[in-house]
Amino acid sequence: MAAVAAYPSAITFASKNVVSEPDGKSFADLGTPEADADDVPAALSLAVIANLQFLLENIEVFDICEGEKGYILHPPKGTRLAAGPINYKIAIGPLEIDLTIDLSTFSVSLKIILKVPILGGVTIANVVGNLKDGIEVKVGYPGLLGGIVGVKLDANSDVVLSWDFTAFGKGFQGSKVLFHI
Structure with a gap:
């Protein structure tokens, strides 16, 4: 292993x-x-x-929309991408995304958590798929969240996280290159 x-x-x-x-x-x-x-x-x-x-x-801070910031906790510096599974933790608005990628098999695991005031974190999705085919998850929680979050390997060999969702009445749309293969 x-x-x-x-x-x-x-x-x-x-x-x-x-x-x-x-x-x-x-x-x-x-x-x-x-x-x-x-x-x-x-x-x-x-x-x-x-x-x-x-x-x-x-930790990388990036713009997501209208002055809002997103955060990415990258794997430790010096981690070899081909050495085994790598993990990213990403925060976009009220969503927390835990992404694990194994480049030896091109498998990807995507866990999405909605941070709900008072209740805390609610797991919205926990899926596994193939990076080459990409994963696109329709996320929803009645009255609070609706949209899509995905990850794929694009034509330039970039691993790209994309999102288009509305949470608590606010829209979030964009994409971010995580790394290049």
Whole structure:
């Protein structure tokens, strides 16, 4: 079985804004016997700081529409595309897309999650297909979401993510080249 390019386990979502020193403690003290082992906020802050450089190097911010930004968490730098499955995490408006591509078989897995206020994440689609044929998923959640999200290998050997959906009354349409083969 091929190795999967993975992100550090402590990474889910983080930003520069969440990094601050825990009350009354110095980051230099974290992880030492003097630090309280049960101090979850301190441990979480330490995990965020430890992975902040990774995030800064691997998150791409791009325009999606009318001043809105999208975010792509790329595989770790140095990951060989042909070495096994690679994973991308993409945020477009209220959609979170988890995309796994294996170039040795040209298989692709696409998981789409709608972030609903108060409820949290609701899985809308979880499909597997072939990158050469492309995957186009009709997404919908009554009253909240409707449209299409897809991924394909285009004629220029670019892996392209495309979307055209409306969520919470706002339209999102576009495409983004993730990488070139």
